[in-house]
Amino acid sequence: MRQGEISLAGLLALLSLYLMWKSTELPIGYISGRGPGGGFWPFWLSFGMLLSCVAIAWKWWRGLSPASVSDEPLMDGFGWRTVAHVGGGVVGFVALIPVISMYGAICVFLVYYLHFLGRHSWLLTLAVAILLPIGLFFFFEGAMYISMPQGLPFTQPFFDMMYDIIY
Amino acid sequence: MEVLSLIAGGVTTAVQPINLMLIVLGVTVGLFIGAMPGLGSVNGVAILLPVTFLVPPTSAIIFLAAIYYGAMYGGAISSVALGIPGASTAVATTFDGRPLALQGRASLALVTAALASFVGGTVATVFFSLFAPLLAEVALSFGPPEIFALMLLAFATFVGLGGDDIPKTIFSICFGLVLATVGFDTISGEPRLVLFDIQGFLRGIGFIVLAIGVYGIGEMLWTIEQTRGDVTTTNPKMTVKGLISDSKEAVRRGWKGTWIGSVLGFFVGVLPAAGATPGSLMAYGVAKMTSRTPEEYGKGSPDGVAAPEAANNSASTGSMLPMLTLGIPGSPTTAILLGGMVMWGLTPGPRLFIDESEFVWGLIGSFYISNVAAVVINLAFIPLFVWMLRMPFTILAPLIFVLSIIGGFAASRSMHDLWLIVIFGISAFFMRKFDYPLAPAVLAIVLGPIAEPTLRQSLLLSSGDPTIFFTRPIAAPIMVIALILIFLPALKLLRRKRQVTQD
Known part of the structure; x- marks a missing residue:
């Protein structure tokens, strides 16, 4: 479980990075007179996903989540x-x-x-x-x-x- | 007194034999359509709309409103019996309805849902009758910043009160919101997040795809793996006596959630673009926050079933208000009803109450009658739904898979979406193994299409200044409550640390 927790967090961090990159196909900043660009909302949300993955990894490193201190296999x-x-x-x-x-x-x-x-x-x-x-x-x-x-x-x-x- | 005589006139119209028959038929059809994963009130109303040309407009709208009511009651059946929210409005019902069913108390969950829906619908109809024109004005004062603040509050309840791992909850919310952006940018019209350049993503990702994937496939795989296929969902004593005792227990243990859901649901439902889903979620959050036993929520609390069910029925009635008084539909179903009214030659708007008084009060009268019919028909069918749960799990499980796949296709008509359901289901299974809460993602995909445009419109209004959310009299307090809820877990942690240091 311990290895699985960090592997999944890593995988989801990669997904977040892909979504951030994909969001930049549309403007991610504020366009004067038109408001936030089409990529603004998904980009910052994907960034939020990435930050969450970093927090999950930090909790894993500190042994704060149940899975991070479990030696049990994912499934028998x-x-x-x-x-x-x-x-x-x-x-x-x-x-x-x-x-x-x-x-x-x-x-x-x-x-x-x-x-x-x-x-x-x-x-x-x-x-x-x-x-x-x-x-x-x-x-x-x-x-x-x-x-x-x-x-x-x-x-x-x-x-x-x-x-x-x-x- | 004038209102009372108008209501009496409306009820008299609703109980005319043809209308009464249409109410019973509509509620029954709606109940079964709502209980089917992938189908909801919008399908029932849309499919049966052409049939209504055979009867006068008042009878037609009464019939469609009865289907709407029946489907709202039916959504809970799928959430409790199958563990799949048939509609977004019933997602919060699964939180406690499903655990109750797994404890062998499905009948209690279904009875609680039915009675709470009845109270929610009735309270909303009373509010509707008394304050319709006044509330329509209040609803108009909700602009994009206020609606966005409400959406943020809905998500904040998950973070502050969910009890799950906070980073994983935030990940889930953000993920659901990102999925909602796939397809086209609604403001510029440009393609957006067409993942891996697969053209199927241009159609976007619907709520039902994620919901069926997570609950119909992922949750089922998880249940089968955890219980080794030996699931106990039986309820051997499903008798009239049992139904009465469940009703008593539902009233005793679900009254608080029912009242919270009834009042809150109506006011959220009245707001254009908000609707029953955020209403049911907020009602769940508030009921949990004000409960003396919040730890019971998520494990099978009748209050946890009552609050969202009362709220979604109350909000459904509430969402009819902006449709009738302003001509603004609050949900996809009311949009179809609005279309129907236009086709029948009626003009929704402030003058409808004056020009078509008989029609409006006949409809309001039918709300009262439909509610009574819905609760009676729903209670009568509960033994059938509970019987379904008595089936051996090796029969029930494949039936749930079949209903998930066929319901998923019925909702989207796309093989691409069926594969997405499978991918989401298998991913959800592994994420569940590592305690990622997935309900926030499902709700986020529903609320995302409301949250994003309102945020962008608000920032456009303020030329990019985010303080707009804190300077408007309605938005500011909602934002403050939302932020308190978001930072609540951190505040609790700090307080606990300080206590440990002091000790």
Whole structure:
């Protein structure tokens, strides 16, 4: 945790410096007759972020924050595995959306999570993984008039059939 | 007495069968739309606006106002049950609502939210009925320096009263405010902070992207990792008797926050451009500051749920005031309502109360009826929302992820934003591990688009002289309170050191 605290502060300080540099693409000072330039607000806020990182590092050096005096690891093996499985599942879910449509990706993600991570029965898994996307389709496309990504052209027959039901 | 007879006339209009039916329908639809992460009152009102051409203008505005009310009640459901603030106005509700749900007391949190919302909405409607024209004048005296001072006060409550690591809190606030500047400079119209030259950033970063990332993904990952997937959010006794006992407890432990939120929320809501989000945050801050047990806040205090919920409902009613009396919308939803009124042939402004008296008082009457309908419908549905929490976490968690992603897309219609949600979520998880408070960042991204232009306009007004914030009669005291709150932790530390030296 101790090493992680200062590494994260360092990373965030670098982000602050990048944002300060990026803000200078617009004027950061006061322009007579026009007020503060477009870069003024983000530049000084990014500077505030940088100062906060310096304060975090100072507290770390003095051992004033809980993480700075902790010898515990950030996560144990189980924690890393859980985060990788769940976080990886969410990343895969979003990556699948442009391929098999929002509703297809929801179905695959639910099967992955409910059956493989949650160890639920196939019956429950399939019931939720099929009925929920259909319910969401009618809610978003039918009631709210919000179109979700439809994926590659091979999903079109499914959408044609569903739209026939709505309209 | 004249006001009373006008209110009575308004209530009579609101309880006509068609209007009553529209109120019940609107509140129910609004409740479910508000409970959905990514969707809020603005979606419901915008989508159903065309439907209102089928009925007279008075019935139409009553229906839309009922949706608005229902959605404000519904925002708390998402905050408590899923831990995701469905709208910016419900961010402060997660601070104590979610811990209560995790303690198995979701019904107490939901009942407290419902009752506080009812009181907040009703108190605001009474203020609205009695002081509408007078308050409209007060609201007009709030210029950019006063609004900026209010924004600073909202952030100061986090620094002074948050109880978190101060440098990390300040980092979080500044980070949220910087994220709000991504896209275009609203004054010069030039592209600004287009990070890594990715064109998707030209659209800016919306509140909902950060909120869903932080709460829908980051917080969920954190909960799963901390509890090893074995989360207890069950509430086995959800009976009528339980509901009554929760109601009693909500009144006993949440009355103070309710009153603070009801009064404060209304006055902040009345100010054009301020709205329900700063109102709910300030109410939370003030309730914590005046509490005898501030240490309970953030751990599941009913007062911590009541204050922001009363405030956001009160502010929603308050934000209708500048819309009706001045023609200035106080929030995106009231902007749509204003558009609707113009389409129905009405002209919002000072003469509306005289020229369209029946319309205005019918609307005010419907506020009273909508509030009653909303609290009854909300309480009736609480068992359903609590039942949702009884699901095994291995079912609830993927449902929350799915609602987060689909809700995130519904709000922005952009794959770029979905990837941002994932990046924010994973970053939030690691930042949370190192005790970075993330709620200030979420609120900062909401308040940033109000804070920046008001600061720049104020400095332009004073030719760059920052003393403008300390020389105006309304801005100065707000700024002084904000600065005291910002320096409060340092003052406490100095006092503690002095005591140690004396001992």
